Amino acid sequence: MRVAVVSLETVHHRDTETNWRLQTVLELLRDAGHDVHVFCARFWDGDGRTFERDDVTYHGLAADVDARHSFVARLPVALASLGPDVVHASERPPSQVLAASWGATLARAPVLLEWYGDDAPASDGWTDWVTRRADRLVVPSELVATWARERGVDGDDIEIVPNPIDVDRIRDTPAGDAVDVIYARRLDEGANLESLLLGLAELRDREWTATVVGDGPRREEYEQLASDLRIDDRITFAGECSLEERIAAYRGAHVFAQTAEHCVFPTEMLRALAAGCVGIIEYHVDSSAHELVEGWDRGFRTTSEEELADAILEAGDLERREFDERFADYDRDVVRDRYLAIYRSLQESNGLL
Template sequence: MRVAFVSFETASHRDTETNHRFQTALELLASHGHDVHCYCAKFWAGETSTLEQDGITYHAVVAGLEARRSFLVRLPFVLAAAAPDIVHTRAQPSAAVLAASCGATLARAPLVVEWYGDGGIDDDQWTQLAAKRGARLVTPSELVATWVRERGADGELVEAIPNPVDLERVQDVPLGEQVDVIYARRLDEAANLESLLLALAELRDRDWQTTVIGDGPERATYERLASDLRIDDRVSFVGDCSLEERIAAYRGAHVFAQTAEHCVFPTEMLWALASGCVGIVEYHVDSSAHELVEGWDRGFRTTSEAELADAILSAGDLEHRTFDDRFADYDRSAVAEAYLEQYRTLEEAYGLL
C-alpha cells in the first residue's frame, strides 16, 4: 500500500508530542512493509529534494518552515502526481488539511486526518473547516474525539487509535528498584505533582517510598513542597531517564500515579501499566488518562487528594506484577493493524480494492 503522509513540520524539525505521534504512525506503516512517503518542509542538508530514512521516503515540498504559503499552494499538485492509495495528513496547521483534501481529490484517494491536540485544539473558522474534511478522522483518545466533534466533525467518521507501546521490549528490560509509588512526567505548570505529594503526606505514618521521574521548570518548587510536607526523605527526584530506565523503574514499582491536568493520551502511564503497575488517575476535564483504567480491577479514578491517598492504600492489597498482557491491544503491531484496518475499509469504500 502506498501511503502519502502530509506533515508540514516533522519530528526532525521539532521534538513535540504531536510530531512524535505522527512520526510513530509513519514508522509503524514502514515497519510493516508498506510504501511510506512523507511530504513536508525540508529538514535535511544537501541539494536533494528527497531523503530515504528508516524505510520512509521524505519529500521536500518546500525548502523550510518559513515557506508555509508555498507549501499549501504546491501540496495538492504534488499529491496528485504521487498517486497514493491513501493520503494521511496532520490536522495542524488547519490550512494544510484543506490543501491535502484538494490533493487527495485530485489523486482520487481517501483522506485520513490525524487529530492529536497536544496544547489543545483551536476553535476558529479554519479549524472548523478542517474538522469537516476527511473520510476518516483519527484521534488518540475519546477526549480528543469529543473536541473534534465539538468543532463540527461527523462523529461517525471519528476513530480513536491509541499511542503504542512495545510489549516485547517491556518484558526484556530487567526489573528496577522496588518502590511503592512512581510518577513520571515533565515537571511543568500542568504536572500537578502537588496532588500526589499532598496525598502521600496524609500517609506519612505508613511505610512507603516514591520515585518522581522527569525534569522541568517546576522541579525545584515540587522539591520544596516535599520538604515542607516533611516527606522529602521518602520522595526521590531522579530527573530525566531513558526509556529503558523508565521501564525498569515501572517494573519495580507497585503503583503509577497520574495527576497531570492536561493529557491527550497517557503514553507514559501506558508503559507503566504494561509493566505491571496498578494505575491511579486523578480525574481532570482535559485529561484522557482515566480512559485507560475505567472498568479495570487494577485501576482507580480519584477526584481529590483524600481519595488519592485511599486509592494508594487500596492498591497495596493487590499483587505486585512486572508485566500485564491486558494491554496487548496497545502493542505496536496491534496499533499498526488498527491504522491498516481503517485504510482497507476506506479503499473498499472508494472501490480501490
C-alpha cells in the first residue's frame, strides 16, 4: 500500500508528542513493507525536493516550517502526482488538512486525520470545520475523542487507536532492582510529582522505596521537596534513562504512579503496566491515564494525596509481577493492523476496493 503522510513539521524539526506519534505510525507501516511518503518542510541540506531516510521518502514542499503558505499551495498537486492509496494527515496546522483533502480528491484517495491532542488549540470555527473534512479521525484516547465530539465531529467518524508498545521487548528485558513505587515523566510544570511525594510522606512510618525517572526544569525543586518532607533518603532521582533502562526499572517495580495533570496518552505508564506494575492514577480532567485501569483489579484511581497513600498500601497486598499479558493488545503489530484495517475500510467505503 502506498501511504502519503502529510505533516508540515516532523520529529526532524521539533521533538513533540504529536510528531513522535506520526513518526511511530510511519515506522510501523514501513516495517510492514508499505511504501511510505512524507510531505513536509525540508529538514535536510541542499535544495533537493525529495530525501530518502530509513526507507521512507520525504517530499520537501517548503524550505522550512515557516513557509506554511508555500507548503499548502503545493500540496494538492504533489499528492495527486504521487497517487497514494490513502492520505494520512496530521491535524496541525489546519490549513494543511484542507489542502490534503483537495489533493486526496484529485488522487481519488480517502483521508485519515491524525489528531493526537497534546498541542490542541482552543476551539474555533476554522479549526473545527477543517477537522471535520477528513473521512476518519484517529485519536489516542477517549479523552481526545471527547474533545473531537465537542468540535462537532460525528462520533461514528472517530477511531481510538492507542500508542503502541513493544511487548516482546518488555517481556525479554531483565528486571531491574526491586523498588516499591516508580514514577516516570519529564519533570516540568505539568509533572505534578508533588502529589506523589506528599502521598509518600503520609507513609513515612512505613517501609518503602521509590524511584523517579526523568529530568527537567523542576527536578531540583522536587528534590528539595523530598528533603523538606524528610523522605529523600528513600527516593532515588534517576534522571534521564534509556528505554531499555526504563523497562528494566518497571519490571523491578511493584507500583507505577501517574499523577501528571495533562496526558493525552500515558505511554510510559502503559509500558509499566505491561511490565507487571500495579497502576495508581491521580485523576485529572485533562488526563486519559485512568482509561487504562478502569475495571481492572490491579488499578487504582485516586483524587487526593490521602487516597494515593491508601492505594499504595492496598497495592502492597497484590502480587509482584514482571509481565502482564492483559496489555498484549497494545503491541506494535496489533496497532499497525488497526491502522491498516481503517485504511481498507475507508477505501471500501469510497468504492476503491
